[in-house]
Amino acid sequence: MAYSAFIGALVVGLSLHYHKIVENEHWGYPEEWFPSVSATIGDRYPERSVFMLFIALTSGPRFALCGLWYILTRRPNASLPKFVAGIGIFRTLTCGGWTYVTSTDAHDWHDIFMISYLVATLPWTLGCLALSPNHPTALKYRKLFAGSFFATLIPLIYFFIQHKVHKVAGAYTIYAFFEWALVLLDVAFDAVTISEFKDLEIVVKDNRGISRGAGNKAVSDAILEKEKAKEIAATFSGAFSVFGLLDAVADVYNGFVFWSMLTSLGVCVWYFPLWHMGISGYEALVMCTISPFLLGIKSFRYLVTRHVVVFHLLSLSGLLAFRAERPVPRLFAVGFGLSMSCLAWAATFFAERSQPRRLESRISAFSIGLVASSVAKFAFWTNNPIWPIMHETTGGWNKTGLGLAVVAILISARSTASKGADLTAPGPVTKGVSIFPAFGVAGILFSMHSLLSDSSTMISWVWEGFPVRGPLAVPHGAVTLLAMGLGLSIGLFAPNLSRSWAFYGVGSIGAAILTTTSHWTGYLGGLVLAIYTMAAAPALITHAVRHSPAKTFGLGFLVYNFMVLFHVWVVAYAFVPGGPLVRERTDWVMTAMMLLIGSGVFSASTAPSNSKNYKGKATSTAAASRQRSYYLYILGALELLAIATAYLRFPTYNYTPYHPETKSITAGIWTIHFSLDNDMWTSEYRMRDLIRELEVDVIGLLESDLQRIIMGNRDTTQFLAEDLGMYVDYGPGPNKHTWGSALLSKFPIVNSTHHLLPSPVGELAPAIEATILAYGEYIDIFVFHSGQEEDPEDRRLQSEYLAERMKATSRPAILLSYLVLKPGEGNYNTYVGEKSGMKDVDPSDWDRWCEYILFKGLRRSGYARVSRDTITDTELQVAKFVVGQPENGNDLVPVENVPPGLRFPPLFNGQGIRGHRYHVFDEPRYYA
Template sequence: MVSSTYKDKPSGALFAFSAKWVSYAHTIVAYTAFISALVVGISLHYHKIVKNEFYGYPQEWFPSVSATIGDRYPERSFFQLFIALTSGPRFALVGLWYLLTAKPGKVLPKFVAGVGLFRTFTCGGWTYVTSTDDHDWHDIFMISYLVATLPWTLGCIALSPANPKAIKYRNYIASAFFGTLIPLVYYFIQHKVHRVAGAYTTYAFFEWSLILYDVAFDAVTVLDFSTFEIVVRDVGGLSQGVNKSGMSDVALEEQKTKATGGIFNIKFTWRETFDTIAEVYHGYVFWSILTGLGLVIWYFPLWFMGISGYEALVMSTISPLLLSIKPVRSFVTNHLRICHFLSLAGLLAYRVESPIYRLFTVGFGVSMSCLSWSAQLYSENVHETRLESKILAWLVGLVLSSAAKFAWWTNNPVWPIMHAENGGQNEIGLLLALIAAWRTIEYRGRKEREPGGSAFLSALGVAGLFFGLHSLLSDSSTMISWVWEGYPVRGPLAVPHGWFTIAAMTAGLLTGLAYPSLVSTWSVYGIACVGAAILTLYANWFGYYGGIVLAFYLMAIAGPFLKNAAKRSPATTFGLGFFLYNIMVLFHVWVVAYAFVPGGPYVREHTDWVMITMMLLIGAGVFNLTCTSSRGPQTPQRPNSSQHQRYHTSALALINLFFLAMAYLRFPTNDYVPYHADSQIITAGIWTIHFSLDNDMWSSEKRIRNLLKELEVDVVGLLESDLQRIIMGNRDTTQFLAQDLGMYVDYGPGPNKHTWGAALLSKFPIVNSTHHLLPSPVGELAPMIQATLDCYGELVDVFVFHSGQEEDAEDRRLQSEYASKLMGNSPRPSILLSYLVTQPQQGNYKTYVSDLSGMHDVEPGDWDRWCEYILYKRLQRVAYARVSRSTITDTELQVAKFVVPRSQEEKALVSILETNELARDWKVQKDKVPVGWRFPALFRGKGVRGHCYHVFDEPYYYSPKELGQE
């Protein structure tokens, strides 16, 4: 065939030109859009566009992309004009790429073309809907565009024609693009969280780099389109797969496969896609039911204040022991679908109102789920591919469960403590579970096979593995809470760093899939032990690095462990394994609940013993694997590229993208404003939230949020707030409250500090915070947060404290002395938000309210208190109220309002009030105080939703400035 030229147009063509000019036009106009806006913005509004919410010129001296193309005229108009002109070449580029790569029977070119069109439309979305116009839709379009960039980039690489130069450039640019995301996120966090001067300028350079790389990646098409002419005739034969590069087709395909991980080499079929989705969701259902059991059990010892007897249902998981009975084993393996359907009672439990019956319903669901999954793996053990597929579904389901919890602020939307009123998606979850079970479960028969090795050792390994997966990896923020030590931030944050846990889980699972013999070695086990020790003993980033190593290892070794267990007696490997796992669950709770269990003091505060035991159990499993493998010939393990592995790998990729998108949406704005900033008011509260389970066993975060918002609370201490244990669902209520209420949060001492939890939420920036564990020689550990807040330019210390139990008088005496000295040493205005376990004016009260502490009681005449107290010093107290709890918890919310003295006159007034008890406690009518000092009228009389002012019926108000001076 003779190629046509510009001078020699194809026969019958009125106009012809090389398709490479589409690439040139797209590149030139796109770059012009951004560069023209930058030039115009710097020329006209330089100081305005380099300024951010914290700093301006000269600390920040280069504008970000969003600031440049944002709302200012005329740079926004320049950008929108040229980006509109870019749309024509962009649609043409996507269409030409499809024509170049489309081949009969291939689905990937259609998929990539669809992604390309989607990116084009979403680009228009975030371009023409700015954050000022509609912040939510701007973010939705932007996230969609960024998420679609990954499949577009990898898909283009996978479909690249036989052009080594183009493939090389695409690999380089894609690597640069994705590599830039790491420092981009790092410097954004330095700016947004740590408020480092100049960090936003550095971030801006990486942001502009992404723009350059994004456009440059598509500019490479000029090398491919040079053989195309418009009206379109392929003059080079590339669309027919002709290779003129001199490089072998095999070598080129290997180069592309290496760049994309082989994901796009899948022989796509809708059936296998639906099967994979169903399998993964079915695995998610298992973890949802299992992790919900602890929550509904925990409700009962909370209300009994000790062992209730219902804790016995933790043994629901040992149902695989029934498989030791041959008729039962035969029935279950022949009726797997029925058994799996029965397990969905764990999802249907939300319809049961009675907490007791709901608990038994969940227990039945867990029992059937463990029985069904164990029997299913056992029945598939002679079919290596199907067995591996089921194990992958189980493990990818765990990753999906953790991602779903992140999206729902650490609550699983299908848990039995969720319903429509608090954000549950139980109906949809149950419907999808029914479809998934029907789609994936069928009996295929098996042959008896019992290989060498020990079923007992395998059970030990399964116990350690499941405990590790459940206790550390069922929520992406659990290990982060272990290493958290307060402000300034020196370690990871749940948002966005929780993705590092998900990424480590993903990498570990894929590594174990590809190299099972490698991850089963003693050397890798030794590295995991070091990681476990670092997580247990160290804090901040170094401690979290140990957690990342452990997360990687647990997911990597899970596949070999479960394959080995499936090939032995399920009654031993899974029945005994789950029994030992239950012992570990109880052990894991007893280290903090030692006051309520027989022999509890022996394991008091020994999370290190829990971690050592877990790793020893896993070590037994590793020993079993090494013994088994040593009896047969060793064959080097190479990455397996079977279809089902690639489908599950694709599922993992999508889950990771979903997590990253949610992390973007949940990223804190850190632009919080107090409710009455014009009055210099701090509204402070203390509330014992009873582990965010209300009286009817429903998750109570939204009800807590509603009351705090309506009372306009600026600073609140939350007690009984540490939920990062199996028995409490590995949750974190403070994440939801902080994001929804727009507050900074200090989680307080982590779960490895063995307390019931103390947390601080603040509308004011937390400058510094320290976590204390007060003297507790006999009873429960008493946590305290000492935080310094920047309140209207003045530093104020806030103490959040939970004293020990009533039974341990000496503990409480020692704690009162420690806390009082700590408060007395503070030279700043201070507030104590506390749970003191003492009568007003009696006992330890006189230590807390004393010359030693310098603190005053917010209302000495409040005779009805026993636990919650608010104390203060060097502030002007102006109001105090008690608000009934309804059915949210077992303790009311107490709130007080303070004025922060800033001028010398105000500070002099506070000094008078501090020394004059009569003036300090002078009460007045609410109409005698400014409006900003008053509590909302919403809760007067009968109030709303069971919340009202009580004990005093109305809030107390105290002497305003002019009366205090009198």
């Protein structure tokens, strides 16, 4: 019946509406010649009715299949069969949702039902494979269909991007074939039950009290009973407890709060040297994390481990910090809260060391808390909703996050195994110095924070511009999160592997590939490193707790802090003592990180394995079934949430400029000061509002690279591009050691090249050279940030380099730049004139120092300077150009003589709005 529904609709659709159902938003017949599933089943009558009729007839058997599968696979005290049955019912209901609510009826609800169905397919497939009875033929076909299904997703996504992003003719037809293959494989996977149900007898009796329940065990039950001693099977065979799951959720949320505070400290500290343009003194607060050194005092250690809940509650000042309006008290609140959190977590790990399964649960919560933090940032456009730089008007969930944190701490931190006593870890006494485990903790913390605290960080490392030759922040951020989950699972189920030298070698190779290569190759290296980092964390932390917490975690956080400073100095070398010694040495940072992790591996690999020395294997396995499964359920839920977020955030790429009727481009340049406003609040929302209200089509953003610990591992361009409907080029990534440049455009970016301009002495100068397609004509856009004032030779060399690039293009061009010069003097004459072929947007504007807009091959229509209010320290400059018309002179015309589509919005006249107004000239200038 399912095949009849799809194939019947296809036959009817091809017969009656062939040309209509093969057409999409970009192409029609003959470029596209085969319809997609959605176009076939939902757009036209009568094929839509044929599909609905037959798919309705499948509903009864489908529910029966879920019920019979549960009866076939259920076992006493096993929770997995119930979970899989519930997923099966959920899939059936959501199938009805996207069947009867078509994209034509309600596009959003159709997508919600469809993505829910697809997301639920993963646990349904894996659950059926895990529960499949000992039927070799059925198991073979299930693996074949499931493997083919997931393998098909890769080319499916590839050709969808080719169609949606690159608008390749014929790509949607190829995508359609893979989409139809998914349908056939999905139905075929469930059809395999014909083999497994053939020996299942259904008996209907009217005798009260008679049941076949537990009287006769199926063959599959007998086999699974034999396998129950195996750890993976045991994890999901225990009795399900709602309270056990709630404990795990609270534990993970506590870990999420820790990572939220740790990732917020850097961006709060960064605010002060940013505004002082040098060392401010507040940088000392990065050392607040070394509070575990206090655990070296025995009486204090007793107090903390016995009353750890109190210290967790004290740590919530880091979340309550958002109530402080001024930056200084907010920073100190975050520093105090984080110091208490580091102290509490170190004490918790140490206090649980006598109970390996309790310790594993705490480490799992700590690690999954990082995944939760990254998922939250993925869903909130790289901002964590409970950070102290967020509030309600910028999308913050601070009050909700704080309330949940209080409840979570009261549940998860109410007691520890030791309750104050120094109970030793089971097994032989650990010998050796504690410095190596401390180094291991430092390395693994730094790797988790610098590379995995945001799903798009490693993607920005390997991004090299258009055309797309590697991963995108959306949707591939979900792949990073899946790799993190896979790595943690390896760490839990294969601890000996995760602390082995062979696996360390694999992780080191991944780090080297990420550091030295770009595009997909570099990203694959990053995924390997992500898997290794998350896998090694449980082993290294488990070994560290066998030593003094003051030595391992105190020293570990101290070394981690130096790694953070090292990580900053490679780009901030011009502002810190000794900075030139580590200028542009990210490779040294990565090498140091892996050497630190290697020290931990050396110490852990020489210690006896807990699994070999811990007595009571049956007890351990039973504990795993009661505890570990809950954390894996939570991890699975977070991964599904990441996949759903990737789907919902996938851009439409159907962008249009603000005034296509005039063939105009409104171009702007803005130095956004790392998206922190004057009062230390994140500024994305305010930036978006100003850019939208000014109707900017193309904008260059400078000081925009936020993918570092000190900037919170953020990416403002993701939010702006998605909310404003613009294409985006992130510019040179964080491993290129610049302060960043980015380009957003309403017009497709056909090609872009990233440049690092000559900088023998000072900071590196980034530039983007891009080609956009505007109104059928190719136009070059240059976005550039020159070196600082203290290095005149750097700026001279940079001006000559960029002038050569601009002179070399025969196409119309626009420069959106930060030049650090006075009009008419010095390097200005290199940027403007015969050497570059470029003209100044307004040569009479003498009141400039930093931002300049230059152009050639276009008619300049208008120019305006707009005040920044408190968003940043630099105004927004904008200019209007008309495509397809020759360059004009500098003669001004009154606004009354300008067509409405070429005028700047009157919203900013006079006093303007929200502190933004036309200033310097007090009004825009228009040119004849």
